[in-house]
Structure formats: C-alpha cells, structure tokens
C-alpha cells in the first residue's frame with residue numbers, strides 16, 4: 001500500500017527520497033510524488049502516475065534541498081491520477097503551502113471538507129489526504145508541530161504522515177496512528193519511512209513511532225509527543241535488517257530469490273528453538289503463557305490471503321498434535337461477526353507484515369473480549385507484534401516479493417513448533433515429539449532437494465501456459481496448500497485458478513473440467529492418499545490434464561498423471577513445508593513466461609493497511 005519516505009539532514013534530499021521510493025515500490029503503488037524545500041524555503045512539488053522512474057526523470061536537475069517528503073500512492077479515495085497523487089498541499093492560507101504525504105484513511109474527511117469549503121478552501125483532488133493538508137494549513141499559526149497536533153485531534157481514521165512547510169524550512173513533522181511509520185536516526189539527519197527497507201541504507205538506529213504520536217524533527221533534534229502535546233521518549237533500537245537481505249543480488253526477481261532463500265530461512269526459523277538433544281521446543285516469546293496455552297479451550301486462527309492458508313494448516317496441526325479444538329477465520333469476517341470469545345479462548349494472528357489492517361482490527365476485537373492473543377509475525381516491532389500478548393517471530397528475513405513465499409513457509413514452520421510446544425504439555429509423547437523434531441531438522445535440506453526440480457517444473461508449466469482456467473485440489477493439509485498454489489498462480493500470472501478440497505469437486509466444479517484443463521493435485525502419501533487417487537481418475541476420465549505433487553518413489557501416481565513434481569517422504573504434519581514449493585515455482589515460471597511483472601503484480605499491495 002502507500003509508502004512514505006521523508007528526509008531532513010545535510011545531504012541532497014532528492015536522491016535519498018527517490019532511492020527510498022524505489023525501495024518502497026514492492027509495497028504496491030500506482031503513482032508517486034515528491035516535495036522538497038529548496039534553499040530558504042521554496043516548496044517544489046512533482047507528481048506522476050506510473051513508475052518512480054518516471055518521477056525521477058521529471059525531477060531532472062532541479063529539486064535541490066535537504067528537507068523533503070515523498071510518497072508512493074495506492075489509490076483508495078479517488079482514481080489513479082496526478083491530482084490525486086501525494087504530496088498534497090494547502091496554499092490557501094499560507095500563500096506558498098504546506099506539503100503532506102499520508103498513508104491511511106481519514107474517515108471523517110467529508111465533514112471536515114465541508115467545514116473547510118465554507119472557509120473558502122478549494123480542493124484539487126478527490127482524496128481524503130488533501131483535506132488533512134488544508135486542515136493543518138487552516139490551523140497553522142506559526143508552529144507546524146502544534147498545527148499538526150491540533151488537526152489530528154479532529155480526525156478519525158488511520159494515518160502515517162510527513163509534513164513540511166516553507167515557513168519552517170528546517171523542520172519536518174511526522175505522525176502516526178494505525179499505519180506504520182519508522183524514524184531512522186542518523187548523524188545530523190533523520191530518514192523516516194513506512195518500513196525499514198528505505199532506512200537501512202542510511203542508518204540502523206531507528207524507532208517505530210507509537211500510535212497518536214507526533215514527532216517534530218530538525219537536523220539535530222527530535223521531540224516526540226502525543227497529539228495532546230505530552231512529551232514522550234522513544235526507544236531507539238538497532239534494525240535487524242541487513243542491506244544485502246533487501247537487494248536483488250543475482251536473481252531476476254525478488255520472488256525467485258525468496259523461493260531459493262527458503263532452506264536458509266527455515267533453518268533460521270528453527271535455530272535455537274528445536275532442541276534435539278533434550279527433545280524440546282523452546283519458544284521464548286510464549287513461555288510466560290505456556291500454561292494458558294496448554295489449558296486453552298479453543299484456538300482461533302485469523303489472517304488474510306496466504307497467511308490465512310497458513311492458518312488453515314495451523315488448525316490441522318493444533319488439532320492433530322495439541323488436541324485442542326481449533327478453527328480458522330478470515331480476520332476481516334471475524335471482527336464484524338461479534339465473535340464469541342469465552343474464557344480459555346486463544347486467538348492467533350498470522351501475518352508477514354504485522355500491519356494488515358483487517359488482522360490488526362480483528363486482534364483488537366479479540367483482545368477487547370478477553371482472549372489471550374498470540375502473533376505469528378515476520379516484521380519485528382510491527383503493529384501486530386506489539387499488540388499481541390505473546391508471539392513467535394518467523395525470522396525468515398525481509399520479504400519483498402508481493403507474492404508471499406518464504407513467509408508462508410515460516411508461518412507454517414512456526415505453527416508446527418507451536419503445536420508441538422503445546423502438544424507436549426498435553427498428550428503428545430516424548431517419543432512422538434523426538435521423532436517429529438528429528439524430521440523437522442531435515443526440512444531445510446529437503447526443501448533444497450525440491451528446488452532442484454525448478455527446470456523440470458518450468459518445462460512442464462510451459463505446456464499449460466495458454467490455459468486460462470486451472471484447478472488446484474487436495475485433501476486434509478494438502479487442501480490449504482492447493483489454495484495457496486491457486487493464489488500464487490492467479491496473483492502473479494492473472495490466470496484464473498481455483499483451489500478446493502478434492503472431494504468438493506464432484507459437487508459442482510467438475511462441470512468446469514474440459515479437454516486439457518490443467519488440474520493440479522497435491523497428492524502426497526498420507527491418510528487420504530487412496531481417496532485422492534480416485535479423484536485423479538475422475539478428472540482424467542473427463543479429459544483434464546493432471547499435474548501432481550507427489551511423494552518420491554510413488555510409481556502408481558506417475559502412471560496416472562501428465563506431470564509429477566516430487567517431494568521427499570516426511571511425516572504428514574510436515575508435508576506442507578515441502579509440497580508448496582513446486583507450486584511456488586510453477587506460479588513463478590508461468591508468470592515469467594506470460595511476460596508479467598512478477599514482483600509488481602497489477603492492483604496488488606504487499607501489505608494491505610486499509611480495510
């Protein structure tokens with residue numbers, strides 16, 4: 001979604017802002033813009049629809065200054081157009097403007113707009129953000145920090161924002177409520193951004209701005225306060241991200257890089273947590289609540305998109321290993337359903353970014369109703385990580401590709417450890433845990449083995465590349481993997497793909513199968529294997545082309561399918577950690593062969609921070 005970058009210091013703001021915008025591109029956007037204070041305070045603004053590259057060309061040799069704000073916009077209020085792109089300015093009262101970039105939604109913008117219109121403010125865009133710029137302008141009385149605080153006391157909704165004003169050429173004001181914003185603290189300079197990827201090249205010292213907090217920043221000072229002007233002291237910490245982790249390196253796309261990072265990522269995720277010698281799972285982030293978790297009456301997983309699919313696997317794992325009733329729900333539905341939260345209910349939020357608006361809101365709802373909340377999150381210090389009572393970080397490193405890959409594996413790996421952790425405190429025997437841990441320890445090298453098939457997968461995928469409708473089927477834990485395979489394919493190659501339980505096919509979707517339709521079965525050797533073979537037959541009889549993800553050495557399935565991708569034989573609860581990998585590669589190769597922009601799929605944002 002929208003990305004913010006702002007700079008105040010002694011260097012050339014333009015290059016820092018443009019480089020920052022490029023780092024934020026992965027979040028998804030449709031237009032971009034920049035505003036810079038030149039010299040003693042001349043405000044220069046440029047905006048354009050399309051890529052940051054276009055904006056960079058527009059700036060040319062001009063826009064020279066050391067204070068500025070910039071933005072990538074993902075349209076919500078108002079279409080994709082230059083007038084709707086940020087920064088927005090108010091030049092009614094000040095003559096030469098306040099410039100503001102914003103991520104979030106100002107919910108009561110319509111009534112504020114009416115009030116401002118009566119004061120002769122004229123609006124050039126259809127956005128809620130422009131209203132906020134005018135409101136700050138209207139309330140400005142020689143002190144930008146105070147004007148921002150006053151304006152934010154009037155608005156409802158979510159915001160991360162950065163504001164500059166030519167009348168105060170050595171000041172930058174930023175604020176946050178509900179949308180992410182991080183302040184990087186350098187030597188005589190500050191870099192403020194929606195996430196650490198745009199900061200880490202300049203400094204590793206940073207803090208996350210708290211909700212309802214405003215920061216007034218000059219080159220050598222920072223003052224943080226609440227919107228009611230109560231001063232607070234931020235906690236600066238070292239960013240855990242390294243620059244090479246967010247660079248593309250020798251890979252053509254971030255998605256491919258992240259697929260190949262999976263063995264290392266899972267190794268890191270397990271490190272220090274799987275104690276093979278003592279036969280234990282060690283999870284520091286939830287140890288304080290071990291008893292509450294082990295005596296939980298019900299566990300509810302929430303998430304969206306890929307995280308929801310991981311949650312569905314979590315549901316199976318908790319029931320199978322921990323033997324606690326579990327369910328899974330779209331966070332977006334959970335929050336509006338007035339969900340029943342009884343004593344003993346644990347709500348587990350799964351999220352890569354830790355900023356997904358629906359998941360965050362559902363978590364808040366669960367907390368208000370008294371649930372113990374646990375976060376399985378990748379981004380350290382993100383909103384969900386901070387809001388939950390306890391949590392387990394995925395530790396898979398930054399995920400830049402919009403199509404989630406290594407984070408999915410991390411989510412499933414962490415859910416598996418959690419189930420084993422709780423299970424051992426209930427009915428799961430030491431022997432069972434011991435053998436599970438030994439198998440888990442092998443998973444990173446087994447993922448590498450699956451990755452070796454990339455060329456075969458590419459070749460097989462090329463045969464179906466012109467088919468516009470695909471089915472993905474599986475049973476048990478292979479069903480959410482099928483859903484994930486379908487989501488990967490549709491989001492980056494724009495092929496219509498449906499995932500469903502294999503048995504459901506006969507209840508309607510079988511009508512779709514025609515000659516040559518690609519039908520992907522996740523058909524590993526597990527408790528439902530025989531049933532899946534019957535489903536494969538049903539598809540073949542109707543002319544469908546079957547592509548299977550199957551267990552190495554399964555000669556029966558090989559004779560029934562057009563193409564087979566192999567995964568090593570592991571215990572059923574661990575199979576999703578391998579079976580999804582060929583599906584990720586298939587989606588990747590399909591998108592590349594169809595000439596799609598894999599890392600910037602149309603209409604998509606990496607992290608959906610609005611409802």
Ligand code: M6R
Pocket residue numbers: 304305306307350351352353354355356359402403404405487491605606607608
């Ligand atoms: O950051 P989150 O894990 O909360 O994001 C949830 C979904 O938006 C995300 O998984 C989305 O579905 C991905 N594009 C899937 O590849």
